[in-house]
Amino acid sequence: QVQLVESGGGLVQAGGSLRLSCAASGRAFGYGDMAWFRQAPGKEREFVAAAHWSGGSTYYADSVTGRFTISRDNAKKTVYLQMNSLKPEDTAVYYCAARNSILALTSMAYDYWGQGTQVTVSS
Secondary structure (H helix, E strand, O other), X not given: OOEEEEEOOEEEEOOOOEEEEEEEEOOOOOOOOEEEEEEOOOOOOEXXXXXXXXXXXXXXXOOOOOXXXXXXXXXXXXXXXXXXXXXHHHXXXXXXXXXXXXXXXXXXXXXXXXXXXXXXEEO
């Protein structure tokens, strides 16, 4: 069994910053790619950012490039999402995802999902 637990969400004004964390637990998860997705009310879940298992490569959605930074600490099996210059359109539930499968970093196929953390950006 693999568990992903997100934290760090909250309410912030436009232009502000938040840092999300996601800790993975369970022997079934090794050191696969980890990613963040988000889902705004009435919209489909969308990809935000991914980090290769080695931490050496990252991949971002165009909408967050230059504002968000994904990083990971493999010793802690934790992935982070630093979000700067937040906009009201960033408001969504943010989900952490992880996989053991060896896929291209741009693949959207993930094996494990967290419960999500709410991020609200006020104008």
